[in-house]
Amino acid sequence: MPRDRRAAASVPEPLRREDVLERDRNDPLASFRDRFELPEGVIYLDGNSLGPPSVGMRTRIESLLADEWGRDLVASWNRHGWFRLPERVGARIAPLLGAAEDEVIAADSVSLNLFKLLAALLRKPGSRRVVLAEETNFPTDLYMAEGLVSLLRESGAELRIVPPDDFEAALGPEVAVATLTQVDFRTGRKHDLRRLTAAARDSGIPVVWDLSHSAGAFPLQLNDDGVEFAVGCGYKYLNGGPGAPGFLYVARRLQQSLDTPLSGWMGHRSPFEFETHYRPAAGVRRFLSGTPGILSMIALEEGLRTFEGVDLEALQAKSEALGDLFLRLAGERLREFGVEPASPRNARERGSQVSLRHPYGYPVMQALIARGVVGDFREPDLLRFGFAPLYVRYRDVWDAVEALREVLASSEYEEPRFRRRHPVT
Ligand SMILES: Cc1ncc(COP(=O)(O)O)c(C=O)c1O
Known part of the structure; x- marks a missing residue:
């Protein structure tokens, strides 16, 4: 030719x-x-x-008002399963993440969930004091890390924010925990979860992933990819409504080894014993803090139904x-x-x-x-x-x-x- x-x-x-x-x-x-x-x-x-x-949202919210809160009032916590909603909603998110149902919980905001996990990992005994992040992380993630290290400055805690291309080289022996946003909110560029998690693990560093622009946009395989910690957003691709609760994922084998510093009563082993001291709940429930917003939880649960089938x-x-x-x-x-x-x-x-x-x-x-x-x-x-x-x-x-x-x-x-x-x- x-x-x-x-x-x-x-x-x-x-x-x-x-x-x-x-x-x-x-x-x-x-x-x-x-x-x-x-x-x-x-x-x-x-x-x-x-x-x-979703088309079901209006009816679901109306039924929450009429048949749950409006009729059964406080009994709804038991009668309509409100108390277990964070786990129930987490279990609906889990398949989208490639995680087991008991590894995900819906709670708080992305910012708070990230704070809880970073703090839990930074608190682990040892000499590592650096939180490593990269510049294209979503700003709230950087700000929360900044707030966390400012609380722990006396113990030598430090936040190091590096350009994306320098991230792997920065995985040094002083790093306690790293955090990365998988999909860059500016450009849509996607990090390779599997490769970077493994690279960090080779240096003994856990990574907390922010999956806000990932969950529901494309399938994830957190278990298969060796991901141990993640947080994400309920109001974007999960269709949970404005200000919907975020989610938090912790690989099952690591759940018992971590304690959240935001040790509120909803994460207590038996909140209605009203004990004087905090004892964490078994499993991922320990990462709850205060009473969840039930209206928002229900909306997120309903939004997630758009993924059925x-x-x-x-x-x-x-x-x-x-x-x-x-x-x-x-x-x-x-x-x-x-x-x-x-x-x-x-x-x-x-x-x-x-x-x-x-x-x-x-x-x-x-x-x-x-x-x-x-x-x-x-x-x-x-x-x-x-x-x-x-x-x-x-x-x-x-x-x-x-x-x-x-x-x-x-x-x-x-x-x-x-x-x-x-x-x-
Ligand atoms: C990647 C990412 N993380 C976190 C957030 C916000 O978190 P929060 O739910 O705490 O407002 C956003 C919001 O757009 C986001 O894009």
């Missing part, structure tokens, strides 16, 4: 909307979209920040395919407007979120939202798009790119109303 024809043959034909509709018709997860209440006319690409309500391999495949499609269309249709990809091209190296860079990222995103395509913005120039495989369709990806193209081509983002800064971006 002549050289120019060969070159032409290697460039794929530009996609058409019809090709994308065909993918929706062949999508094994297509029917799961019906499990969500999504507003008409909106393309929702921000499930990496807040998942939408989901083939996790299909979830993985769709998560990758949606991101690939978006990156391809962005390359074909947006490049002329100064839009650059900020996420890895290789789907195996990304979570379910893809980010693009544009110098006017904030007003561009506001203009896009005004057109009904909801993503979000992260400083300094990142347009973020979350592709939750249970409800995002291939056609949504196409239409979102077209809407973005129109926003850029028309320069409508230059309108002053799109420059107004909101507290949440």
Whole structure:
């Protein structure tokens, strides 16, 4: 074949909307979209920040009011199993993590859960006093670690925050515990859980993973990958509602060896004995602190029902395919407007979120939202798009790119109303 024809043959034909509709018709997860209440006319690409309500949510919350709290009042703690809800919800999260049911508990926020685990690991006897983190960890993780070491400064505790590429070299004998966010909330870049956990373990260092952008976005195999500790978020891909409880995972064999410093009565071995001193509950329940927010727990339990019967391999495949499609269309249709990809091209190296860079990222995103395509913005120039495989369709990806193209081509983002800064971006 002549050289120019060969070159032409290697460039794929530009996609058409019809090709994308065909993918929706062949999508094994297509029917799961019906499990969500999504507003008409909106393309929702921000499930990496807040998942939408499920169709069962309204009825479940109403029944909680009418048939549990509203009728049985305090007896509901026993009659409706509220006392065991943190474990019950944890057991529903476990299969998404590749963990056993008794290794996961729903509790508190990601920030607090991380604090509890880091503190428990830093308290272990020995001379290691450094908490190791890397710069792309979610900021709350860094802030909580900062607060923890400031409490323990007199014992020599220190926080070391290194660039991602220096992380492995920093796994030295002075490190007591490391913490990593698996999926970078800015770029969607995904760390290799298995490899980094093993590298740290070779140096005798436990790692606490933040799986906030992982759980429910793609399947995890925490047990098989040798992961010992993790925390994560209930309000993103798990669809638990704004401010939903987080979760905490501790490998079963390690649960008895750790004590949380936030030793509240709900993690006590027998809270209703009202003893003077704390004794930890057996198992993962010891990581509870105070009374859980039952309304939020119930909402998270209901949100998790959207995963019932989901083939996790299909979830993985769709998560990758949606991101690939978006990156391809962005390359074909947006490049002329100064839009650059900020996420890895290789789907195996990304979570379910893809980010693009544009110098006017904030007003561009506001203009896009005004057109009904909801993503979000992260400083300094990142347009973020979350592709939750249970409800995002291939056609949504196409239409979102077209809407973005129109926003850029028309320069409508230059309108002053799109420059107004909101507290949440
Ligand atoms: C990776 C990650 N960790 C933690 C959090 C927030 O944690 P919290 O539930 O404590 O607010 C977020 C919020 O977006 C996040 O993206």
